[in-house]
Amino acid sequence: MTSYDAIVVGAGHNGLVAAFYLARAGLRPLVLERREIVGGACVTETFAPGFRASTGAYVLSMLRPAIWEDLRLAERGLQVDQAGPSLVVFDSGDHLLVHDDLEETVREVARFSAKDAVAVRQFEADLAELAALVTPMIDWTPPSIDLRRTGLAATGRLLRHGLAHRRDVVAAGHLFATSATQLLETYFESEQVKAAFGWHAINDSVLGPSDPGTAYVLLHDHASEAATAGVRSWGFVRGGMGRVTELMAEAAREAGATIRTGAEVEEIIVSDGAVRGVRLSGGEELSAPLVLSNADPKRTFLDLVRSTALPEKFTATVRAYRSEGTSMKINLALSGLPHVRGLGGGVQPYHRGIMEVSGYLSDLDRAQAQAQQGIPADDPHIELVFPSVHDPSLAPEGCHVVTIDVNSQPYTLADGHWDDLKEKVADAAIARLATVMPDLPDLILHRQVLSPLDLERILYITGGHALHGDMSFDQLFVFRPVPGWADYRTPVSGLYLCGAGTHPGGGVTGANGRNCVGEVLRDSKRRARRRTR
Numbered sequence: 320m321t322s323y324d325a326i327v328v329g330a331g332h333n334g335l336v337a338a339f340y341l342a343r344a345g346l347r348p349l350v351l352e353r354r355e356i357v358g359g360a361c362v363t364e365t366f367a368p369g370f371r372a373s374t375g376a377y378v379l380s381m382l383r384p385a386i387w388e389d390l391r392l393a394e395r396g397l398q399v400d401q402a403g404p405s406l407v408v409f410d411s412g413d414h415l416l417v418h419d420d421l422e423e424t425v426r427e428v429a430r431f432s433a434k435d436a437v438a439v440r441q442f443e444a445d446l447a448e449l450a451a452l453v454t455p456m457i458d459w460t461p462p463s464i465d466l467r468r469t470g471l472a473a474t475g476r477l478l479r480h481g482l483a484h485r486r487d488v489v490a491a492g493h494l495f496a497t498s499a500t501q502l503l504e505t506y507f508e509s510e511q512v513k514a515a516f517g518w519h520a521i522n523d524s525v526l527g528p529s530d531p532g533t534a535y536v537l538l539h540d541h542a543s544e545a546a547t548a549g550v551r552s553w554g555f556v557r558g559g560m561g562r563v564t565e566l567m568a569e570a571a572r573e574a575g576a577t578i579r580t581g582a583e584v585e586e587i588i589v590s591d592g593a594v595r596g597v598r599l600s601g602g603e604e605l606s607a608p609l610v611l612s613n614a615d616p617k618r619t620f621l622d623l624v625r626s627t628a629l630p631e632k633f634t635a636t637v638r639a640y641r642s643e644g645t646s647m648k649i650n651l652a653l654s655g656l657p658h659v660r661g662l663g664g665g666v667q668p669y670h671r672g673i674m675e676v677s678g679y680l681s682d683l684d685r686a687q688a689q690a691q692q693g694i695p696a697d698d699p700h701i702e703l704v705f706p707s708v709h710d711p712s713l714a715p716e717g718c719h720v721v722t723i724d725v726n727s728q729p730y731t732l733a734d735g736h737w738d739d740l741k742e743k744v745a746d747a748a749i750a751r752l753a754t755v756m757p758d759l760p761d762l763i764l765h766r767q768v769l770s771p772l773d774l775e776r777i778l779y780i781t782g783g784h785a786l787h788g789d790m791s792f793d794q795l796f797v798f799r800p801v802p803g804w805a806d807y808r809t810p811v812s813g814l815y816l817c818g819a820g821t822h823p824g825g826g827v828t829g830a831n832g833r834n835c836v837g838e839v840l841r842d843s844k845r846r847a848r849r850r851t852r
Contacts, residue, residue, distance in 0.1 A: 323349040323577075325609035325839070326597055328584045328623070329779075329818065331359020334613030335567040335578075336832035337817045339390055341611075342574035344840055349605065350576060351597065353583040353779060356561070357568045359613065360778045360785055361827055363559025367765035369715040370652040373560040374769070375778055375785055376827050377704055377722045378402065378673070380553045382563075383458060386829040390570040397566050398557040400709040403671030407515040408659060408755050410678050410698070415515045416668065431509040438506045442516070449491050450538055452484040457823040457830050460838055461797045461805040473806075495535045495792045499528040500680050502537065510679040518677050518700055521726055523786045523825070525645050525691045527684035532792045555709040563827065587612065587619070587814065589628035594813035609813050611835060615780055615787035616800040616820040617642055624811065633810050636801045641794065642820075643730040644771040644783035645690055649723040649745050652765040656705070656719050657756040670708045676701040676755055686727040693733030695744050700726045701752060718764070723748065730771040730782045737770035744770075786825025787818055796822055807835040808842075815839055 325341050327334045330352035341348040356362060360375030379399055387393060404418040415431070418424045421443055429436035462473040481488055494502065499520035503513040520526070520533040527533075556562050568578055583600040587610055596606040612619040620629060620637045658664055659674075677683070677700045686696035702724040707713040713720045725748045732740070745768040753760050771783030780787060788794055797805045800820045807815050817835035819825040 322596075322606040323347050324607065325349070325611065326351060326605060326607040327611045327613060327817070328587070328597065328619075329353070329359055329613030330357035330564070330568065330578060330580070331613050331818065332361045332564050332567055332827055332829055333818050333832035333835075334359065334611070335564060335571050336386060336390070336829040337611050337613070337836050338576040338578070339567065339571040339574050340833055340836040341839070342571060342576040343389075344836070346575075346609075348571075348576045349607070350571065350578040351582040351584050351599070351605075352578065352580045355580050357578065357580065358561050358564035360780060361560045361564045363561030366650045366767040367652040370650075370718070370720055370765065371559055371713045372650040372720050372722055372767070373706070374648070375774070376560050377706065377724075378554065379556050379560065379563065379827055381457070381826050381828045383828055383830050383833065385458070386833060390567060392563075392566055392570070395566045395569060397562060399554040400557065400671075402554045402673065403668045405673045405675065406659070406669035407511075407518070407675040407677055409511060409514065410676075410682070413511050414659070414662070415511055417515055428509075428512055431511050432507070435507045435509050435512045439512075442506045445490070446538060449487055449494060452480075452487045452491055453538060455480065456796070457828060458834065459822075460807065460834050461799075461822050463803070463806045463808075493534075494538070495795075496531060497534045498531050499533045499537060500684075501529070502534040503680070514677055514679045514683070515675075517680050518675055518683065521645075521683055521687055521700060523645060523784060524789050524791065525643075525687055525727075525729065526789075526791065527687035528680045529684050530687075535792065536790075555704070555706050557710045557712075559706065559710070559713060560827070567829075584623060586625070587623045587811075589624060589811050589814070592628075592812055594811050609815070609839060611815045611817045611832075611839065613818040613832070615642060615784070615818060616640055616816065617781040618779065619816060619820075620809075624814070628811055630810055633801060633804070640788055640800055640820075641791070642782045642784045642788040644774060644780070644785060645727060645729055646771065646774075646783075646785070647725040647728040647741065647744060647748070648767075648769040648774065649725065649748065650767040650769075651721040651723065651763055652714065653719045653721060653759075653762040654764055655717065655758075655762050656708070657721070657759040657762055659756055666708055670705045672704075674703050674705075676703075676752060683727075690727040690729040693729050693731055695729065695732075695740065696727035697747075698751065699728065699748070701748055702726070703752070723752070728771060730775070730784075737772040741768050741770040741773070785819075787820035788824075790824045795824060799824060807831075807838045 324346035325348040327350040338348045408414045499517045519536045520528040585600045586598040588595040594610045689696045707719040774783035817832045
């Protein structure tokens with residue numbers, strides 16, 4: 320066996336971040352990536368001659384300031400263009416533009432309700448206050464029930480933070496328990512306004528906005544704000560999202576990590592309750608006393624680790640972990656830039672931001688109810704972005720790329736197979752967009768359609784779930800991925816989980832990988848102290 324100090328399974332962004340911090344601490348880590356490119360769900364790929372798009376994640380938000388600084392990403396040339404406003408276009412033909420500038424948003428909301436225009440200021444202020452409670456916890460390891468693992472320090476920090484924000488703790492508890500619909504109805508009367516602020520609630524889940532536990536998703540935009548990060552905290556990456564992981568890989572290699580692509584891990588080898596290394600699909604075995612898996616929890620514990628190496632209850636809980644995606648991705652190669660009917664030509668503000676084609680919250684509930692039954696929704700919420708407006712290098716001169724995310728598309732179908740259905744579903748989605756952007760169909764030169772099953776096959780994420788599992792209250796913080804094992808450790812000594820299936824969940828934050836390494840190094844110091852006694 321070739322031996323390393325640590326092996327990282329998967330070169331997604333969290334795996335690369337973990338490798339960097341391991342190497343910076345003086346270890347010799349090896350990163351093994353199944354595909355021929357690094358990046359995991361954070362990649363840029365050619366989908367038509369001359370056209371490139373981000374296959375998985377397509378906007379950058381919440382990447383931790385410490386990671387920007389430690390990996391020197393700005394110095395390495397990572398450029399992020401600030402996102403423009405979000406345009407929500409409703410089936411009724413109404414539209415509402417949500418700006419970063421609160422006063423502009425207030426003026427937009429006033430077109431629908433004078434009462435709501437006043438309420439939106441309080442709504443934003445209340446969410447910002449709750450974000451101040453929740454956001455710092457992104458960079459923390461959740462406290463463990465076993466104090467021998469994380470000690471009293473983590474629990475004490477959580478208690479001190481709760482006391483400092485005790486006025487907000489009850490409000491936060493309500494936010495995590497209630498539905499987006501119920502929360503929004505305490506502020507707004509307009510169905511358009513409620514939908515414009517509430518469509519986030521159905522992202523990467525089959526829950527509808529009226530289901531309990533969906534309101535916390537409304538914190539997302541506030542949690543992505545970082546005063547020290549500027550536009551880097553929310554925007555479009557020049558070169559696509561793959562540029563982020565290319566530069567992370569560069570930083571990891573410079574720090575001393577080795578990265579191998581085209582190296583699929585077939586098994587994480589466990590003996591006598593401790594990890595011993597990995598076996599690749601070709602039979603090659605590599606030894607290491609530490610293995611960090613950037614794969615999702617189900618892939619890690621149900622496929623890569625033999626069930627006999629894990630407690631039966633742990634395996635059963637992982638099996639019950641909800642990790643089925645609900646989104647179809649469509650990348651379009653266009654001969655020009657499409658426009659929303661009645662909003663003018665040329666590059667419009669919404670072309671620089673995110674566009675939503677949506678029904679009201681009750682319509683989203685119906686679409687999600689269809690998805691829960693295994694039926695692709697008839698009129699799903701659709702999100703689209705125009706990355707080539709920010710970065711013309713993604714398409715030939717005069718042409719554009721549009722990335723579309725179609726919601727309420729269940730991984731598990733009640734009838735049929737995604738390989739047979741996906742083109743029909745894509746046709747329906749584009750036909751719906753054509754009611755808003757009549758010029759779109761005639762501009763299409765080529766399209767790439769990725770069903771939830773395709774996303775699983777290409778990106779190797781169980782169920783095609785981009786976040787490595789639902790981010791509902793029962794699968795967050797101390798419960799993610801399994802109660803009792805939220806501190807990046809596992810029942811196997813030396814085996815850690817560092818991907819999006821750990822706290823703080825999905826999104827290109829890098830916090831999962833960085834936090835995990837903090838626990839790896841803490842355990843290493845603890846073992847070293849025991850040896851010297």
